[in-house]
Amino acid sequence: MRKEVVLVTGAGGEMGQALIRRLAEGGARNILALDVRPLPEAIIPACQIAIQGDLLDTNLIDRLVAEYSIPRIFHLAALLSTRSEYTPEAAHHVNVDGTLHLLKLAVDQASWLGQPVKFIFPSSIAVFGLPDRETKASAGAVKEWAWNNPATMYGCNKLYAEHLGRYYSLHYRQLAAEQPRNTVDFRAIRFPGLISAFTVPSGGTSDYGPEMLHAAAQKQPYACFVREDTTMPFMAMPDAIKALLLLGDAPREALSAQIYNVTSFSLSAREFEAEVRRAFPEAQITFEPDRRRQGIVDSWPVDMDDSRARRDWGWQPDYDLRRAFDEYLIPNIRQQYTGGKQTTESKK
Numbered sequence: 480m481r482k483e484v485v486l487v488t489g490a491g492g493e494m495g496q497a498l499i500r501r502l503a504e505g506g507a508r509n510i511l512a513l514d515v516r517p518l519p520e521a522i523i524p525a526c527q528i529a530i531q532g533d534l535l536d537t538n539l540i541d542r543l544v545a546e547y548s549i550p551r552i553f554h555l556a557a558l559l560s561t562r563s564e565y566t567p568e569a570a571h572h573v574n575v576d577g578t579l580h581l582l583k584l585a586v587d588q589a590s591w592l593g594q595p596v597k598f599i600f601p602s603s604i605a606v607f608g609l610p611d612r613e614t615k616a617s618a619g620a621v622k623e624w625a626w627n628n629p630a631t632m633y634g635c636n637k638l639y640a641e642h643l644g645r646y647y648s649l650h651y652r653q654l655a656a657e658q659p660r661n662t663v664d665f666r667a668i669r670f671p672g673l674i675s676a677f678t679v680p681s682g683g684t685s686d687y688g689p690e691m692l693h694a695a696a697q698k699q700p701y702a703c704f705v706r707e708d709t710t711m712p713f714m715a716m717p718d719a720i721k722a723l724l725l726l727g728d729a730p731r732e733a734l735s736a737q738i739y740n741v742t743s744f745s746l747s748a749r750e751f752e753a754e755v756r757r758a759f760p761e762a763q764i765t766f767e768p769d770r771r772r773q774g775i776v777d778s779w780p781v782d783m784d785d786s787r788a789r790r791d792w793g794w795q796p797d798y799d800l801r802r803a804f805d806e807y808l809i810p811n812i813r814q815q816y817t818g819g820k821q822t823t824e825s826k827k
């Protein structure tokens with residue numbers, strides 16, 4: 480018998496670590512964590528199996544199919560938007576080919592299991608691409624189908640991966656004599672910028688928010704790489720994990736779509752700075768916009784319309800702006816950098 484596991488890719492990333500902690504606290508004892516880099520020591524005890532490996536390695540994928548029964552996959556591995564612009568082809572390999580390999584793994588698993596495999600995929604605000612700042616200002620909160628013209632390799636990759644997921648769910652091998660009955664139950668969430676109190680992102684373009692906050696808490700100077708008036712939506716990490724789990728657990732019949740926007744609060748970089756200064760009045764924050772990274776955030780909407788997620792699967796963030804800073808970010812960040820007792824992501 481193959482061992483039944485929940486597969487989490489990108490397990491060592493910001494979202495991966497937070498998800499694994501939450502799953503383990505919810506009683507999951509069968510997490511198979513996969514990451515291209517060694518997993519952080521702190522989350523290894525929460526995993527039943529930890530594999531260091533590359534999704535582009537087809538031998539590894541074959542091994543996973545042969546050894547494990549995988550009814551649920553959280554595919555979090557990706558190169559983020561800034562990082563991807565330095566090596567666009569490498570980003571395509573990881574973000575698209577890696578996803579394709581995993582979708583193939585999922586259909587193979589589904590046919591062994593005799594039931595669809597749940598494939599939960601974090602997509603991104605980066606799939607949207609607004610042509611200029613005037614349009615960004617007038618577009619307001621965008622719906623899922625609007626402005627799907629990404630300006631980054633990462634955004635293109637995420638948008639195409641959404642299409643692949645839909646194809647593998649609904650149309651896979653549609654001309655075969657025998658239609659595969661059980662395929663992939665693909666569900667994607669487009670996240671805004673995410674902010675964790677416990678980890679700092681790497682390689683993203685929304686990173687100015689979390690970087691500013693973590694730098695202030697460590698009494699380090701920070702030069703923000705976007706203009707003060709730059710506005711985009713953000714979300715506290717516990718809400719992002721809540722969204723992944725809620726959508727993963729929603730009954731299929733309740734879902735009118737496969738792709739969902741979620742968001743929590745929108746604010747400008749100046750307002751972000753003000754929040755940071757409320758907690759750390761001595762913060763040394765300056766604004767030194769980088770024209771090119773600025774251009775990326777200027778192509779992202781100021782807000783996302785998440786009414787579809789609210790209607791279909793009861794989405795609602797626990798943390799608005801006030802609660803995010805006062806109850807999650809600031810207390811946990813203070814504790815972390817003043818050497819107090821360590822808490823974990825899921826304890827908020």
Ligand code: SER
Binds near residue numbers: 603604
């Ligand atoms: N936070 C991501 C990035 O900046 C967006 O999905 O790349």
